[in-house]
Amino acid sequence: MKKYKGLLIDLDGTMYRGNEAIKEAPFFVEECRKQGIPYVFLTNNSSRQPLQVADKLNGMGIHALPEQVYTSSMAAAAYIQRTFPEPDVFMIGEEGLESALLAGGATLTEENADVVVVGIDRELSYDKLRKAALNIQNGAVFVSTNKDRAIPTEEGMLPGNGAITEAIALTTGISPVYVGKPEALIVEEALEVLGVSKEEALLVGDNYETDISAGIHAGVDTLMVETGATSFEDLNEVASQPTYKVKKLDEWTFS
Structure with missing residues:
Protein backbone atom coordinates (compact mmCIF):
# COMPACT_ATOMS: atom_id res chain seq x y z
CA MET A 1 0.00 0.00 0.00
CA ASN A 45 -22.28 21.61 -2.58
CA SER A 46 -22.24 25.00 -4.31
CA SER A 47 -24.50 26.83 -1.86
CA ARG A 48 -22.16 27.22 1.10
CA GLN A 49 -19.01 29.21 1.65
CA PRO A 50 -15.90 27.39 2.97
CA LEU A 51 -16.27 29.00 6.42
CA GLN A 52 -19.82 27.67 6.71
CA VAL A 53 -18.71 24.17 5.73
CA ALA A 54 -15.81 24.29 8.20
CA ASP A 55 -18.10 25.48 10.99
CA LYS A 56 -20.45 22.55 10.37
CA LEU A 57 -17.60 20.06 10.47
CA ASN A 58 -16.05 21.54 13.61
CA GLY A 59 -19.46 21.40 15.27
CA MET A 60 -19.40 17.64 14.66
CA GLY A 61 -15.92 17.22 16.13
CA ILE A 62 -14.24 17.02 12.72
CA HIS A 63 -11.32 19.44 12.55
CA ALA A 64 -11.58 21.76 9.56
CA LEU A 65 -10.29 25.18 8.54
CA PRO A 66 -11.95 27.20 5.77
CA GLU A 67 -8.83 26.85 3.64
CA GLN A 68 -9.26 23.07 3.87
CA VAL A 69 -12.60 23.20 2.03
CA TYR A 70 -12.90 23.17 -1.76
CA THR A 71 -16.36 23.47 -3.29
CA SER A 72 -17.79 23.13 -6.78
CA SER A 73 -18.44 26.89 -6.67
CA MET A 74 -14.73 27.52 -6.19
CA ALA A 75 -13.92 25.17 -9.07
CA ALA A 76 -16.43 26.97 -11.30
CA ALA A 77 -15.02 30.38 -10.40
CA ALA A 78 -11.46 29.19 -11.09
CA TYR A 79 -12.48 27.76 -14.45
CA ILE A 80 -14.27 30.97 -15.43
CA GLN A 81 -11.35 33.13 -14.31
CA ARG A 82 -8.97 31.16 -16.54
CA THR A 83 -11.34 31.53 -19.49
CA PHE A 84 -12.18 35.22 -18.97
CA PRO A 85 -9.86 37.34 -16.78
CA GLU A 86 -12.63 39.88 -15.96
CA PRO A 87 -15.89 38.21 -16.98
CA ASP A 88 -19.44 39.48 -16.84
CA VAL A 89 -21.40 36.56 -15.38
CA PHE A 90 -25.08 35.75 -15.07
CA MET A 91 -25.50 33.47 -12.09
CA ILE A 92 -28.18 31.09 -10.91
CA GLY A 93 -27.12 30.05 -7.42
CA GLU A 94 -26.76 30.94 -3.77
CA GLU A 95 -24.22 32.74 -1.57
CA GLY A 96 -21.48 30.14 -1.91
CA LEU A 97 -21.38 30.56 -5.67
CA GLU A 98 -21.75 34.34 -5.53
CA SER A 99 -18.86 34.79 -3.10
CA ALA A 100 -16.59 32.51 -5.14
CA LEU A 101 -17.35 34.37 -8.37
CA LEU A 102 -16.76 37.80 -6.83
CA ALA A 103 -13.51 36.62 -5.24
CA GLY A 104 -12.42 35.42 -8.68
CA GLY A 105 -12.91 38.86 -10.24
CA ALA A 106 -16.28 38.33 -11.92
CA THR A 107 -18.90 41.03 -12.32
CA LEU A 108 -22.46 39.82 -11.92
CA THR A 109 -24.86 40.96 -14.61
CA GLU A 110 -28.37 40.26 -15.87
CA GLU A 111 -27.67 40.58 -19.61
CA ASN A 112 -24.85 40.58 -22.17
CA ALA A 113 -23.02 38.04 -20.05
CA ASP A 114 -19.78 36.35 -21.09
CA VAL A 115 -20.68 33.34 -18.94
CA VAL A 116 -23.81 31.78 -17.48
CA VAL A 117 -23.03 29.69 -14.42
CA VAL A 118 -25.61 27.51 -12.67
CA GLY A 119 -25.55 26.18 -9.11
CA ILE A 120 -28.26 24.96 -6.78
CA ASP A 121 -30.78 27.75 -6.21
CA ARG A 122 -33.64 27.20 -3.79
CA GLU A 123 -35.20 30.50 -4.86
CA LEU A 124 -35.22 29.55 -8.54
CA SER A 125 -37.75 31.38 -10.70
CA TYR A 126 -38.90 31.21 -14.27
CA ASP A 127 -37.33 34.64 -14.82
CA LYS A 128 -33.90 33.33 -13.83
CA LEU A 129 -34.28 30.43 -16.28
CA ARG A 130 -35.39 32.87 -18.97
CA LYS A 131 -32.37 35.12 -18.47
CA ALA A 132 -29.99 32.18 -18.45
CA ALA A 133 -31.42 30.82 -21.70
CA LEU A 134 -31.30 34.18 -23.46
CA ASN A 135 -27.73 34.91 -22.40
CA ILE A 136 -26.60 31.50 -23.64
CA GLN A 137 -28.42 31.96 -26.95
CA ASN A 138 -26.61 35.30 -27.27
CA GLY A 139 -23.24 33.56 -27.01
CA ALA A 140 -22.47 33.23 -23.30
CA VAL A 141 -20.41 30.22 -22.22
CA PHE A 142 -22.56 27.77 -20.22
CA VAL A 143 -21.02 26.42 -16.98
CA SER A 144 -22.60 24.27 -14.25
CA THR A 145 -21.19 23.49 -10.83
CA ASN A 146 -22.34 19.84 -10.88
CA LYS A 147 -24.71 17.40 -12.52
CA ASP A 148 -26.36 15.97 -9.37
CA ARG A 149 -29.98 15.66 -10.49
CA ALA A 150 -31.43 14.99 -7.04
CA ILE A 151 -30.53 15.84 -3.46
CA PRO A 152 -31.29 13.41 -0.63
CA THR A 153 -33.11 15.14 2.24
CA GLU A 154 -35.11 14.13 5.28
CA GLU A 155 -38.26 14.75 3.20
CA GLY A 156 -37.06 12.59 0.31
CA MET A 157 -35.26 13.25 -2.96
CA LEU A 158 -35.51 16.86 -4.13
CA PRO A 159 -34.40 18.51 -7.41
CA GLY A 160 -30.66 19.09 -7.55
CA ASN A 161 -28.50 21.37 -9.63
CA GLY A 162 -28.39 18.87 -12.47
CA ALA A 163 -32.16 19.17 -12.86
CA ILE A 164 -31.92 22.96 -13.06
CA THR A 165 -29.05 22.75 -15.51
CA GLU A 166 -30.86 20.23 -17.67
CA ALA A 167 -33.87 22.54 -18.03
CA ILE A 168 -31.61 25.24 -19.49
CA ALA A 169 -29.74 22.76 -21.68
CA LEU A 170 -33.02 21.43 -23.10
CA THR A 171 -34.19 24.97 -23.79
CA THR A 172 -31.03 26.14 -25.54
CA GLY A 173 -29.82 22.89 -27.10
CA ILE A 174 -26.39 23.60 -25.57
CA SER A 175 -24.66 21.35 -23.08
CA PRO A 176 -22.76 22.98 -20.22
CA VAL A 177 -19.21 22.58 -19.01
CA TYR A 178 -19.57 20.72 -15.71
CA VAL A 179 -16.83 21.32 -13.13
CA GLY A 180 -17.92 19.30 -10.07
Missing part, protein backbone atom coordinates in the same frame (compact mmCIF):
# COMPACT_ATOMS: atom_id res chain seq x y z
CA LYS A 2 1.34 3.44 -0.93
CA LYS A 3 2.01 6.10 1.67
CA TYR A 4 -0.01 9.06 0.49
CA LYS A 5 1.08 12.66 1.00
CA GLY A 6 -2.39 14.22 0.86
CA LEU A 7 -6.09 13.33 0.99
CA LEU A 8 -9.15 14.68 -0.77
CA ILE A 9 -12.13 13.83 1.43
CA ASP A 10 -15.79 13.86 0.44
CA LEU A 11 -18.37 15.12 2.93
CA ASP A 12 -21.95 13.83 2.66
CA GLY A 13 -21.95 10.08 3.21
CA THR A 14 -18.26 10.06 4.14
CA MET A 15 -17.91 12.57 6.98
CA TYR A 16 -21.58 13.02 7.86
CA ARG A 17 -25.17 12.20 7.01
CA GLY A 18 -27.30 15.34 7.12
CA ASN A 19 -26.46 17.02 10.42
CA GLU A 20 -24.94 13.97 12.13
CA ALA A 21 -21.28 12.96 11.92
CA ILE A 22 -20.49 9.43 10.79
CA LYS A 23 -19.05 7.78 13.89
CA GLU A 24 -15.59 7.05 12.48
CA ALA A 25 -15.09 10.40 10.72
CA PRO A 26 -13.58 12.44 13.59
CA PHE A 27 -11.10 9.65 14.32
CA PHE A 28 -10.10 9.41 10.66
CA VAL A 29 -9.41 13.14 10.36
CA GLU A 30 -7.57 13.22 13.69
CA GLU A 31 -5.30 10.43 12.43
CA CYS A 32 -4.50 12.57 9.38
CA ARG A 33 -3.53 15.41 11.70
CA LYS A 34 -1.43 13.20 13.98
CA GLN A 35 0.52 11.83 11.05
CA GLY A 36 0.97 15.22 9.39
CA ILE A 37 -1.00 14.27 6.27
CA PRO A 38 -2.65 17.34 4.70
CA TYR A 39 -6.27 17.04 3.64
CA VAL A 40 -8.89 19.03 1.77
CA PHE A 41 -12.62 18.45 1.98
CA LEU A 42 -14.04 18.21 -1.54
CA THR A 43 -17.74 18.88 -2.04
CA ASN A 44 -20.22 19.38 -4.87
CA LYS A 181 -17.51 15.60 -9.33
CA PRO A 182 -17.36 13.27 -11.26
CA GLU A 183 -15.38 15.61 -13.53
CA ALA A 184 -11.60 15.63 -13.25
CA LEU A 185 -11.51 19.43 -13.20
CA ILE A 186 -12.55 19.86 -9.56
CA VAL A 187 -10.04 17.22 -8.46
CA GLU A 188 -7.22 18.93 -10.36
CA GLU A 189 -8.11 22.29 -8.82
CA ALA A 190 -8.27 20.81 -5.32
CA LEU A 191 -4.88 19.14 -5.77
CA GLU A 192 -3.36 22.57 -6.33
CA VAL A 193 -4.84 23.70 -3.02
CA LEU A 194 -3.62 20.51 -1.34
CA GLY A 195 -0.15 20.99 -2.81
CA VAL A 196 0.50 17.41 -3.90
CA SER A 197 0.59 15.63 -7.24
CA LYS A 198 -2.11 13.24 -8.35
CA GLU A 199 0.31 10.35 -7.86
CA GLU A 200 0.71 11.34 -4.20
CA ALA A 201 -2.99 11.85 -3.40
CA LEU A 202 -5.85 9.63 -2.29
CA LEU A 203 -9.50 10.58 -2.84
CA VAL A 204 -11.86 9.27 -0.15
CA GLY A 205 -15.61 9.02 -0.78
CA ASP A 206 -18.78 6.99 -0.51
CA ASN A 207 -20.40 7.58 -3.89
CA TYR A 208 -19.06 5.68 -6.89
CA GLU A 209 -20.87 7.85 -9.45
CA THR A 210 -19.41 11.11 -8.13
CA ASP A 211 -16.45 10.68 -5.76
CA ILE A 212 -14.79 7.52 -7.04
CA SER A 213 -15.46 8.33 -10.69
CA ALA A 214 -13.91 11.78 -10.20
CA GLY A 215 -10.75 10.18 -8.87
CA ILE A 216 -10.67 7.68 -11.73
CA HIS A 217 -11.15 10.43 -14.32
CA ALA A 218 -8.36 12.50 -12.75
CA GLY A 219 -5.93 9.59 -12.39
CA VAL A 220 -6.00 9.70 -8.57
CA ASP A 221 -6.13 6.62 -6.34
CA THR A 222 -9.44 6.18 -4.55
CA LEU A 223 -10.73 4.79 -1.27
CA MET A 224 -14.43 3.94 -1.17
CA VAL A 225 -16.16 3.70 2.19
CA GLU A 226 -19.47 1.86 2.50
CA THR A 227 -21.23 4.42 4.69
CA GLY A 228 -23.22 6.31 2.07
CA ALA A 229 -24.52 6.08 -1.45
CA THR A 230 -22.74 3.04 -2.90
CA SER A 231 -22.57 -0.49 -1.52
CA PHE A 232 -19.87 -3.04 -2.25
CA GLU A 233 -22.54 -5.06 -4.05
CA ASP A 234 -23.10 -2.10 -6.41
CA LEU A 235 -19.46 -2.32 -7.46
CA ASN A 236 -20.16 -5.65 -9.15
CA GLU A 237 -21.82 -3.67 -11.94
CA VAL A 238 -18.89 -1.33 -12.73
CA ALA A 239 -15.77 -1.97 -14.80
CA SER A 240 -13.36 0.46 -13.10
CA GLN A 241 -13.02 -0.36 -9.42
CA PRO A 242 -11.86 1.90 -6.58
CA THR A 243 -8.22 1.38 -5.65
CA TYR A 244 -9.25 0.44 -2.11
CA LYS A 245 -12.51 -0.10 -0.26
CA VAL A 246 -13.40 -0.32 3.44
CA LYS A 247 -16.71 -0.68 5.20
CA LYS A 248 -15.84 2.04 7.73
CA LEU A 249 -13.08 4.62 7.88
CA ASP A 250 -11.54 3.18 11.05
CA GLU A 251 -10.55 0.11 9.02
CA TRP A 252 -8.10 2.21 6.96
CA THR A 253 -4.43 2.23 7.96
CA PHE A 254 -2.25 5.18 6.95
CA SER A 255 1.05 3.31 6.79
Whole structure:
Protein backbone atom coordinates (compact mmCIF):
# COMPACT_ATOMS: atom_id res chain seq x y z
CA MET A 1 0.00 0.00 0.00
CA LYS A 2 1.34 3.44 -0.93
CA LYS A 3 2.01 6.10 1.67
CA TYR A 4 -0.01 9.06 0.49
CA LYS A 5 1.08 12.66 1.00
CA GLY A 6 -2.39 14.22 0.86
CA LEU A 7 -6.09 13.33 0.99
CA LEU A 8 -9.15 14.68 -0.77
CA ILE A 9 -12.13 13.83 1.43
CA ASP A 10 -15.79 13.86 0.44
CA LEU A 11 -18.37 15.12 2.93
CA ASP A 12 -21.95 13.83 2.66
CA GLY A 13 -21.95 10.08 3.21
CA THR A 14 -18.26 10.06 4.14
CA MET A 15 -17.91 12.57 6.98
CA TYR A 16 -21.58 13.02 7.86
CA ARG A 17 -25.17 12.20 7.01
CA GLY A 18 -27.30 15.34 7.12
CA ASN A 19 -26.46 17.02 10.42
CA GLU A 20 -24.94 13.97 12.13
CA ALA A 21 -21.28 12.96 11.92
CA ILE A 22 -20.49 9.43 10.79
CA LYS A 23 -19.05 7.78 13.89
CA GLU A 24 -15.59 7.05 12.48
CA ALA A 25 -15.09 10.40 10.72
CA PRO A 26 -13.58 12.44 13.59
CA PHE A 27 -11.10 9.65 14.32
CA PHE A 28 -10.10 9.41 10.66
CA VAL A 29 -9.41 13.14 10.36
CA GLU A 30 -7.57 13.22 13.69
CA GLU A 31 -5.30 10.43 12.43
CA CYS A 32 -4.50 12.57 9.38
CA ARG A 33 -3.53 15.41 11.70
CA LYS A 34 -1.43 13.20 13.98
CA GLN A 35 0.52 11.83 11.05
CA GLY A 36 0.97 15.22 9.39
CA ILE A 37 -1.00 14.27 6.27
CA PRO A 38 -2.65 17.34 4.70
CA TYR A 39 -6.27 17.04 3.64
CA VAL A 40 -8.89 19.03 1.77
CA PHE A 41 -12.62 18.45 1.98
CA LEU A 42 -14.04 18.21 -1.54
CA THR A 43 -17.74 18.88 -2.04
CA ASN A 44 -20.22 19.38 -4.87
CA ASN A 45 -22.28 21.61 -2.58
CA SER A 46 -22.24 25.00 -4.31
CA SER A 47 -24.50 26.83 -1.86
CA ARG A 48 -22.16 27.22 1.10
CA GLN A 49 -19.01 29.21 1.65
CA PRO A 50 -15.90 27.39 2.97
CA LEU A 51 -16.27 29.00 6.42
CA GLN A 52 -19.82 27.67 6.71
CA VAL A 53 -18.71 24.17 5.73
CA ALA A 54 -15.81 24.29 8.20
CA ASP A 55 -18.10 25.48 10.99
CA LYS A 56 -20.45 22.55 10.37
CA LEU A 57 -17.60 20.06 10.47
CA ASN A 58 -16.05 21.54 13.61
CA GLY A 59 -19.46 21.40 15.27
CA MET A 60 -19.40 17.64 14.66
CA GLY A 61 -15.92 17.22 16.13
CA ILE A 62 -14.24 17.02 12.72
CA HIS A 63 -11.32 19.44 12.55
CA ALA A 64 -11.58 21.76 9.56
CA LEU A 65 -10.29 25.18 8.54
CA PRO A 66 -11.95 27.20 5.77
CA GLU A 67 -8.83 26.85 3.64
CA GLN A 68 -9.26 23.07 3.87
CA VAL A 69 -12.60 23.20 2.03
CA TYR A 70 -12.90 23.17 -1.76
CA THR A 71 -16.36 23.47 -3.29
CA SER A 72 -17.79 23.13 -6.78
CA SER A 73 -18.44 26.89 -6.67
CA MET A 74 -14.73 27.52 -6.19
CA ALA A 75 -13.92 25.17 -9.07
CA ALA A 76 -16.43 26.97 -11.30
CA ALA A 77 -15.02 30.38 -10.40
CA ALA A 78 -11.46 29.19 -11.09
CA TYR A 79 -12.48 27.76 -14.45
CA ILE A 80 -14.27 30.97 -15.43
CA GLN A 81 -11.35 33.13 -14.31
CA ARG A 82 -8.97 31.16 -16.54
CA THR A 83 -11.34 31.53 -19.49
CA PHE A 84 -12.18 35.22 -18.97
CA PRO A 85 -9.86 37.34 -16.78
CA GLU A 86 -12.63 39.88 -15.96
CA PRO A 87 -15.89 38.21 -16.98
CA ASP A 88 -19.44 39.48 -16.84
CA VAL A 89 -21.40 36.56 -15.38
CA PHE A 90 -25.08 35.75 -15.07
CA MET A 91 -25.50 33.47 -12.09
CA ILE A 92 -28.18 31.09 -10.91
CA GLY A 93 -27.12 30.05 -7.42
CA GLU A 94 -26.76 30.94 -3.77
CA GLU A 95 -24.22 32.74 -1.57
CA GLY A 96 -21.48 30.14 -1.91
CA LEU A 97 -21.38 30.56 -5.67
CA GLU A 98 -21.75 34.34 -5.53
CA SER A 99 -18.86 34.79 -3.10
CA ALA A 100 -16.59 32.51 -5.14
CA LEU A 101 -17.35 34.37 -8.37
CA LEU A 102 -16.76 37.80 -6.83
CA ALA A 103 -13.51 36.62 -5.24
CA GLY A 104 -12.42 35.42 -8.68
CA GLY A 105 -12.91 38.86 -10.24
CA ALA A 106 -16.28 38.33 -11.92
CA THR A 107 -18.90 41.03 -12.32
CA LEU A 108 -22.46 39.82 -11.92
CA THR A 109 -24.86 40.96 -14.61
CA GLU A 110 -28.37 40.26 -15.87
CA GLU A 111 -27.67 40.58 -19.61
CA ASN A 112 -24.85 40.58 -22.17
CA ALA A 113 -23.02 38.04 -20.05
CA ASP A 114 -19.78 36.35 -21.09
CA VAL A 115 -20.68 33.34 -18.94
CA VAL A 116 -23.81 31.78 -17.48
CA VAL A 117 -23.03 29.69 -14.42
CA VAL A 118 -25.61 27.51 -12.67
CA GLY A 119 -25.55 26.18 -9.11
CA ILE A 120 -28.26 24.96 -6.78
CA ASP A 121 -30.78 27.75 -6.21
CA ARG A 122 -33.64 27.20 -3.79
CA GLU A 123 -35.20 30.50 -4.86
CA LEU A 124 -35.22 29.55 -8.54
CA SER A 125 -37.75 31.38 -10.70
CA TYR A 126 -38.90 31.21 -14.27
CA ASP A 127 -37.33 34.64 -14.82
CA LYS A 128 -33.90 33.33 -13.83
CA LEU A 129 -34.28 30.43 -16.28
CA ARG A 130 -35.39 32.87 -18.97
CA LYS A 131 -32.37 35.12 -18.47
CA ALA A 132 -29.99 32.18 -18.45
CA ALA A 133 -31.42 30.82 -21.70
CA LEU A 134 -31.30 34.18 -23.46
CA ASN A 135 -27.73 34.91 -22.40
CA ILE A 136 -26.60 31.50 -23.64
CA GLN A 137 -28.42 31.96 -26.95
CA ASN A 138 -26.61 35.30 -27.27
CA GLY A 139 -23.24 33.56 -27.01
CA ALA A 140 -22.47 33.23 -23.30
CA VAL A 141 -20.41 30.22 -22.22
CA PHE A 142 -22.56 27.77 -20.22
CA VAL A 143 -21.02 26.42 -16.98
CA SER A 144 -22.60 24.27 -14.25
CA THR A 145 -21.19 23.49 -10.83
CA ASN A 146 -22.34 19.84 -10.88
CA LYS A 147 -24.71 17.40 -12.52
CA ASP A 148 -26.36 15.97 -9.37
CA ARG A 149 -29.98 15.66 -10.49
CA ALA A 150 -31.43 14.99 -7.04
CA ILE A 151 -30.53 15.84 -3.46
CA PRO A 152 -31.29 13.41 -0.63
CA THR A 153 -33.11 15.14 2.24
CA GLU A 154 -35.11 14.13 5.28
CA GLU A 155 -38.26 14.75 3.20
CA GLY A 156 -37.06 12.59 0.31
CA MET A 157 -35.26 13.25 -2.96
CA LEU A 158 -35.51 16.86 -4.13
CA PRO A 159 -34.40 18.51 -7.41
CA GLY A 160 -30.66 19.09 -7.55
CA ASN A 161 -28.50 21.37 -9.63
CA GLY A 162 -28.39 18.87 -12.47
CA ALA A 163 -32.16 19.17 -12.86
CA ILE A 164 -31.92 22.96 -13.06
CA THR A 165 -29.05 22.75 -15.51
CA GLU A 166 -30.86 20.23 -17.67
CA ALA A 167 -33.87 22.54 -18.03
CA ILE A 168 -31.61 25.24 -19.49
CA ALA A 169 -29.74 22.76 -21.68
CA LEU A 170 -33.02 21.43 -23.10
CA THR A 171 -34.19 24.97 -23.79
CA THR A 172 -31.03 26.14 -25.54
CA GLY A 173 -29.82 22.89 -27.10
CA ILE A 174 -26.39 23.60 -25.57
CA SER A 175 -24.66 21.35 -23.08
CA PRO A 176 -22.76 22.98 -20.22
CA VAL A 177 -19.21 22.58 -19.01
CA TYR A 178 -19.57 20.72 -15.71
CA VAL A 179 -16.83 21.32 -13.13
CA GLY A 180 -17.92 19.30 -10.07
CA LYS A 181 -17.51 15.60 -9.33
CA PRO A 182 -17.36 13.27 -11.26
CA GLU A 183 -15.38 15.61 -13.53
CA ALA A 184 -11.60 15.63 -13.25
CA LEU A 185 -11.51 19.43 -13.20
CA ILE A 186 -12.55 19.86 -9.56
CA VAL A 187 -10.04 17.22 -8.46
CA GLU A 188 -7.22 18.93 -10.36
CA GLU A 189 -8.11 22.29 -8.82
CA ALA A 190 -8.27 20.81 -5.32
CA LEU A 191 -4.88 19.14 -5.77
CA GLU A 192 -3.36 22.57 -6.33
CA VAL A 193 -4.84 23.70 -3.02
CA LEU A 194 -3.62 20.51 -1.34
CA GLY A 195 -0.15 20.99 -2.81
CA VAL A 196 0.50 17.41 -3.90
CA SER A 197 0.59 15.63 -7.24
CA LYS A 198 -2.11 13.24 -8.35
CA GLU A 199 0.31 10.35 -7.86
CA GLU A 200 0.71 11.34 -4.20
CA ALA A 201 -2.99 11.85 -3.40
CA LEU A 202 -5.85 9.63 -2.29
CA LEU A 203 -9.50 10.58 -2.84
CA VAL A 204 -11.86 9.27 -0.15
CA GLY A 205 -15.61 9.02 -0.78
CA ASP A 206 -18.78 6.99 -0.51
CA ASN A 207 -20.40 7.58 -3.89
CA TYR A 208 -19.06 5.68 -6.89
CA GLU A 209 -20.87 7.85 -9.45
CA THR A 210 -19.41 11.11 -8.13
CA ASP A 211 -16.45 10.68 -5.76
CA ILE A 212 -14.79 7.52 -7.04
CA SER A 213 -15.46 8.33 -10.69
CA ALA A 214 -13.91 11.78 -10.20
CA GLY A 215 -10.75 10.18 -8.87
CA ILE A 216 -10.67 7.68 -11.73
CA HIS A 217 -11.15 10.43 -14.32
CA ALA A 218 -8.36 12.50 -12.75
CA GLY A 219 -5.93 9.59 -12.39
CA VAL A 220 -6.00 9.70 -8.57
CA ASP A 221 -6.13 6.62 -6.34
CA THR A 222 -9.44 6.18 -4.55
CA LEU A 223 -10.73 4.79 -1.27
CA MET A 224 -14.43 3.94 -1.17
CA VAL A 225 -16.16 3.70 2.19
CA GLU A 226 -19.47 1.86 2.50
CA THR A 227 -21.23 4.42 4.69
CA GLY A 228 -23.22 6.31 2.07
CA ALA A 229 -24.52 6.08 -1.45
CA THR A 230 -22.74 3.04 -2.90
CA SER A 231 -22.57 -0.49 -1.52
CA PHE A 232 -19.87 -3.04 -2.25
CA GLU A 233 -22.54 -5.06 -4.05
CA ASP A 234 -23.10 -2.10 -6.41
CA LEU A 235 -19.46 -2.32 -7.46
CA ASN A 236 -20.16 -5.65 -9.15
CA GLU A 237 -21.82 -3.67 -11.94
CA VAL A 238 -18.89 -1.33 -12.73
CA ALA A 239 -15.77 -1.97 -14.80
CA SER A 240 -13.36 0.46 -13.10
CA GLN A 241 -13.02 -0.36 -9.42
CA PRO A 242 -11.86 1.90 -6.58
CA THR A 243 -8.22 1.38 -5.65
CA TYR A 244 -9.25 0.44 -2.11
CA LYS A 245 -12.51 -0.10 -0.26
CA VAL A 246 -13.40 -0.32 3.44
CA LYS A 247 -16.71 -0.68 5.20
CA LYS A 248 -15.84 2.04 7.73
CA LEU A 249 -13.08 4.62 7.88
CA ASP A 250 -11.54 3.18 11.05
CA GLU A 251 -10.55 0.11 9.02
CA TRP A 252 -8.10 2.21 6.96
CA THR A 253 -4.43 2.23 7.96
CA PHE A 254 -2.25 5.18 6.95
CA SER A 255 1.05 3.31 6.79
